[in-house]
Amino acid sequence: xxxxxxxxxxxxxxxxxxxxxxxxxxxxxxxxxxxxxxxxxxxxxxxxxxxxxxxxxxxxxxxxxxxxxxxxxxxxxxxxxxxxxxxxxxxxxxxxxxxxxxxxxxxxxxxxxxxxxxxxxxxxxxxxxxxxxxxxxxxxxxxxxxxxxxxxxxxxxxxxxxxxxxxxxxxxxxxxxxxxxxxxxxxxxxxxxxxxxxxxxxxxxxxxxxxxxxxxxxxxxxxxxxxxxxxxxxxxxxxxxxxxxxxxxxxxxxxxxxxxxxxxxxxxxxxxxxxxxxxxxxxxxxxxxxxxxxxxxxxxxxxxxxxxxxxxxxxxxxxxxxxxxxxxxxxxxxxxxxxxxxxxxxxxxxxxxxxxxxxxxxxxxx
Amino acid sequence: xxxxxxxxxxxxxxxxxxxxxxxxxxxxxxxxxxxxxxxxxxxxxxxxxxxxxxxxxxxxxxxxxxxxxxxxxxxxxxxxxxxxxxxxxxxxxxxxxxxxxxxxxxxxxxxxxxxxxxxxxxxxxxxxxxxxxxxxxxxxxxxxxxxxxxxxxxxxxxxxxxxxxxxxxxxxxxxxxxxxxxxxxxxxxxxxxxxxxxxxxxxxxxxxxxxxxxxxxxxxxxxxxxxxxxxxxxxxxxxxxxxxxxxxxxxxxxxxxxxxxxxxxxxxxxxxxxxxxxxxxxxxxxxxxxxxxxxxxxxxxxxx
Amino acid sequence: xxxxxxxxxxxxxxxxxxxxxxxxxxxxxxxxxxxxxxxxxxxxxxxxxxxxxxxxxxxxxxxxxxxxxxxxxxxxxxxxxxxxxxxxxxxxxxxxxxxxxxxxxxxxxxxxxxxxxxxxxxxxxxxxxxxxxxxxxxxxxxxxxxxxxxxxxxxxxxxxxxxxxxxxxxxxxxxxxxxxxxxxxxxxxxxxxxxxxxxxxxxxxxxxxxxxxxxxxxxxxxxxxxxxxxxxxxxxxxxxxxxxxxxxxxxxxxxxxxxxxxxxxxxxxxxxxxx
Numbered sequence: 001x002x003x004x005x006x007x008x009x010x011x012x013x014x015x016x017x018x019x020x021x022x023x024x025x026x027x028x029x030x031x032x033x034x035x036x037x038x039x040x041x042x043x044x045x046x047x048x049x050x051x052x053x054x055x056x057x058x059x060x061x062x063x064x065x066x067x068x069x070x071x072x073x074x075x076x077x078x079x080x081x082x083x084x085x086x087x088x089x090x091x092x093x094x095x096x097x098x099x100x101x102x103x104x105x106x107x108x109x110x111x112x113x114x115x116x117x118x119x120x121x122x123x124x125x126x127x128x129x130x131x132x133x134x135x136x137x138x139x140x141x142x143x144x145x146x147x148x149x150x151x152x153x154x155x156x157x158x159x160x161x162x163x164x165x166x167x168x169x170x171x172x173x174x175x176x177x178x179x180x181x182x183x184x185x186x187x188x189x190x191x192x193x194x195x196x197x198x199x200x201x202x203x204x205x206x207x208x209x210x211x212x213x214x215x216x217x218x219x220x221x222x223x224x225x226x227x228x229x230x231x232x233x234x235x236x237x238x239x240x241x242x243x244x245x246x247x248x249x250x251x252x253x254x255x256x257x258x259x260x261x262x263x264x265x266x267x268x269x270x271x272x273x274x275x276x277x278x279x280x281x282x283x284x285x286x287x288x289x290x291x292x293x294x295x296x297x298x299x300x301x302x303x304x305x306x307x308x309x310x311x312x313x314x315x316x317x318x319x320x321x322x323x324x325x326x327x328x329x330x331x332x333x334x335x336x337x338x339x340x341x342x343x344x345x346x347x348x349x350x351x352x353x354x355x356x357x358x359x360x361x362x363x364x365x366x
Numbered sequence: 367x368x369x370x371x372x373x374x375x376x377x378x379x380x381x382x383x384x385x386x387x388x389x390x391x392x393x394x395x396x397x398x399x400x401x402x403x404x405x406x407x408x409x410x411x412x413x414x415x416x417x418x419x420x421x422x423x424x425x426x427x428x429x430x431x432x433x434x435x436x437x438x439x440x441x442x443x444x445x446x447x448x449x450x451x452x453x454x455x456x457x458x459x460x461x462x463x464x465x466x467x468x469x470x471x472x473x474x475x476x477x478x479x480x481x482x483x484x485x486x487x488x489x490x491x492x493x494x495x496x497x498x499x500x501x502x503x504x505x506x507x508x509x510x511x512x513x514x515x516x517x518x519x520x521x522x523x524x525x526x527x528x529x530x531x532x533x534x535x536x537x538x539x540x541x542x543x544x545x546x547x548x549x550x551x552x553x554x555x556x557x558x559x560x561x562x563x564x565x566x567x568x569x570x571x572x573x574x575x576x577x578x579x580x581x582x583x584x585x586x587x588x589x590x591x592x593x594x595x596x597x598x599x600x601x602x603x604x605x606x607x608x609x610x611x612x613x614x615x616x617x618x619x620x621x622x623x624x625x626x627x628x629x630x631x632x633x634x635x636x637x638x639x640x641x642x643x644x645x646x647x648x649x650x651x652x653x654x655x656x657x658x659x660x661x662x663x664x665x666x667x668x669x670x
Numbered sequence: 671x672x673x674x675x676x677x678x679x680x681x682x683x684x685x686x687x688x689x690x691x692x693x694x695x696x697x698x699x700x701x702x703x704x705x706x707x708x709x710x711x712x713x714x715x716x717x718x719x720x721x722x723x724x725x726x727x728x729x730x731x732x733x734x735x736x737x738x739x740x741x742x743x744x745x746x747x748x749x750x751x752x753x754x755x756x757x758x759x760x761x762x763x764x765x766x767x768x769x770x771x772x773x774x775x776x777x778x779x780x781x782x783x784x785x786x787x788x789x790x791x792x793x794x795x796x797x798x799x800x801x802x803x804x805x806x807x808x809x810x811x812x813x814x815x816x817x818x819x820x821x822x823x824x825x826x827x828x829x830x831x832x833x834x835x836x837x838x839x840x841x842x843x844x845x846x847x848x849x850x851x852x853x854x855x856x857x858x859x860x861x862x863x864x865x866x867x868x869x870x871x872x873x874x875x876x877x878x879x880x881x882x883x884x885x886x887x888x889x890x891x892x893x894x895x896x897x898x899x900x901x902x903x904x905x906x907x908x909x910x911x912x913x914x915x916x917x918x919x920x921x922x923x924x925x926x927x928x929x930x931x932x933x934x935x936x937x938x939x940x941x942x943x944x945x
Binding site: 388389390391392393395396398399400402403405406407408409410411413414417422424472476477478479482483485486487488489490491492493494495496497498500501502504505507510511512515544549552553555556557601605607608611612626629630633638641642645646648649652653656 | 676677679680683684687690691692693694695697698711712713714754757758759761762764765766768769777780784785786787788789790791792793794795796797798799812813815816817819823838842848851852873877879880883884894895898899902909912913916919920923924926927931934935938939
């Protein structure tokens with residue numbers, strides 16, 4: 001039984017702080033995904049958990065053990081690297097068994113464990129090959145095999161699917177999900193791909209510039225992003241934003257108006273908001289629909305027809321570029337104007353500091 | 367004060383001693399090499415700075431200031447060695463660059479027996495310098511030597527390669543080039559082979575001739591190879607000893623003495639302080655010539 | 671048209687290379703077959719009679735089997751120096767490439783200095799005498815290591831840069847200690863550049879004349895290059911023996927050349943492509 005506990009964890013290289021105090025607790029058996037743009041510190045955080053980077057401040061608990069100064073081999077972790085990092089001069093069998101050999105595991109026990117791992121990953125036929133003779137997907141399996149053979153408490157994955165082609169990535173994603181289900185171990189997974197994060201995670205940690213932006217389940221993050229960054233990062237295509245002005249504040253609602261739209265009333269948490277405040281309106285591309293009487297009108301710039309849906313790029317009068325996803329196949333002409341409407345509950349108001357003003361839960365429930 | 371208290375208190379409560387793991391790249395891996403290198407190379411080099419200022423018998427040394435260096439500037443045969451060293455280095459490195467590049471271009475073109483030619487050109491690099499020196503001393507014999515006999519067949523009266531004081535240094539330099547051009551050639555071949563074929567194809571489509579392709583594609587793009595060849599053969603030329611010693615012992619007279627052979631002669635004669643001063647002179651000469659040369663070669667590269 | 675020109679060029683190159691490069695070597699071999707009187711003529715002629723074996727016997731047995739002793743000395747010197755050199759240089763190259771500290775600049779400076787600065791011979795002799803290693807084979811081994819380290823370290827460091835750091839990290843996660851990481855993961859992966867190092871440095875040390883001349887005086891510890899140099903004055907009138915000696919000491923590099931041509935070229939051209 002081992003979860004993870006990060007208490008105001010910090011990492012700095014000289015003057016530069018790259019991890020600025022991360023607090024996080026992970027239950028045993030959870031699948032946690034660190035996601036964020038490149039350079040946000042997600043890999044550094046993972047490597048601090050692994051023990052490959054020194055911890056500059058704060059505390060790291062794996063299970064109940066304070067692990068700040070514990071050698072990687074004694075942390076009960078295993079790691080799968082982006083490049084797989086298979087030892088090219090060893091066979092698959094020796095690659096998987098290297099850790100056991102270093103731990104001086106008796107030969108027959110080692111053999112049993114290696115074959116067991118190979119069976120789980122369906123790679124028994126590969127055991128005698130060298131990494132150079134394997135395909136990308138097979139190497140990926142060996143890298144995972146090397147991790148599971150050690151029976152770690154915590155699995156760490158550093159962008160493990162980013163070197164695979166698109167089709168294989170989807171397959172391996174499902175296999176990882178199954179593996180997590182079967183092993184029941186804690187897994188921490190780093191990716192910059194928000195689709196991977198959404199599909200794999202029990203819990204997503206969104207990082208930006210060394211700071212945790214939001215922690216929550218994938219659906220929570222999608223429906224109730226905490227701020228502009230999370231709203232823009234989670235969800236594909238990206239959420240549309242437009243600056244608006246508050247016209248009036250009601251009970252749990254605000255009426256907003258802007259250059260691009262006629263006044264419209266949307267639910268929001270209103271404390272501290274006043275008429276005349278500059279705020280940002282966010283609406284997901286899927287929440288918009290074409291409507292003759294729509295509040296927002298834009299000019300069609302580009303139409304991508306996928307058959308089941310149509311993705312339209314619009315330019316609003318304020319020159320903001322929006323994306324709209326319409327159901328079914330639509331024939332639209334470039335240069336024509338298109339009026340859009342949306343359900344007020346699907347709109348999110350972000351205040352001037354970028355924080356989301358989600359209405360109180362009862363208002364959301366309706 | 368209060369501000370410090372406010373910010374200080376919460377962190378102090380949570381303060382954890384920052385514990386460091388041991389690096390997986392231990393510094394003691396440097397140790398064996400550092401001891402050997404420090405003791406047998408760095409220490410003598412530093413000691414030479416002192417002993418070059420002394421009259422020295424290995425057992426005791428008398429400080430005589432810059433006398434040894436003054437002697438180097440004054441004694442004609444020592445000055446001659448200094449000048450010869452620079453001439454030798456310039457000739458050998460210059461010829462190696464030109465001939466090495468020409469041979470490399472030839473040996474990367476569509477020519478028959480490429481493998482054979484590359485081997486033949488390169489093999490002398492691996493042969494004992496003393497052996498080469500002795501062989502060419504015999505081949506360059508003024509009357510019986512094969513070179514002059516060959517020239518006589520063509521009706522040319524061959525010179526006294528190693529016995530003519532005006533020629534001896536150049537003759538040795540030619541043998542140095544003979545032995546070392548293979549290295550320059552393989553370095554150039556590596557540089558030329560690394561040039562992507564696309565550039566040549568693009569140049570051809572732009573209508574360039576073979577000569578223009580060489581001038582505007584090969585030459586600039588194998589600049590790293592040129593830098594390597596120049597630096598390598600220039601330093602080698604300045605330090606050269608074994609070939610000169612095997613062929614002329616610096617003779618006739620002092621005609622082909624270089625600093626390195628002077629150092630050995632002074633050592634043999636027991637003038638250890640003077641010999642060590644020679645070392646320092648050579649060191650300074652290399653530093654003064656090679657460092658600006660390197661910087662110049664690399665600066666040009668940076669601009670492109 | 672171009673085909674004909676290409677043939678002309680090839681023929682010209684082959685003939686020219688033959689005259690310039692093959693004739694001197696053929697000359698050495700022909701001389702080794704001749705007897706004393708014919709060798710005296712120093713000409714490029716076919717040997718009258720087959721005297722190679724008697725020449726070899728005479729060269730080898732001269733001065734109480736000195737050439738044989740020299741071959742043994744040279745072999746010990748080369749093997750011992752290169753073995754230690756390879757291990758020490760790989761260790762330095764590894765840590766130097768992997769670990770960035772403020773000392774790296776200094777270390778790199780010292781390495782470049784070692785490539786440029788001519789060794790200070792007399793102070794080295796003074797030092798070797800001080801520690802009782804002057805004129806001794808193991809002293810010579812240490813000197814050869816010291817002089818060869820910079821080049822070998824640079825070769826290793828360049829190669830180690832191509833081994834992804836994730837490889838070490840995977841081993842660390844697998845439980846490897848620093849020595850395991852180096853000896854079980856990194857050193858095996860360095861094999862190609864190790865071969866290059868071994869071959870290049872073996873040839874250089876076997877052929878080294880200057881340093882043994884200074885640091886190994888006397889006959890007991892003479893190397894093959896020194897014996898050749900000594901024979902030069904002794905065999906002033908017996909060119910057949912002198913050239914037999916040259917032919918004999920050219921055999922080891924020839925063997926290395928035949929088997930490891932590729933690695934030698936790789937080692938010597940490192941740096942030609944990228945600064």
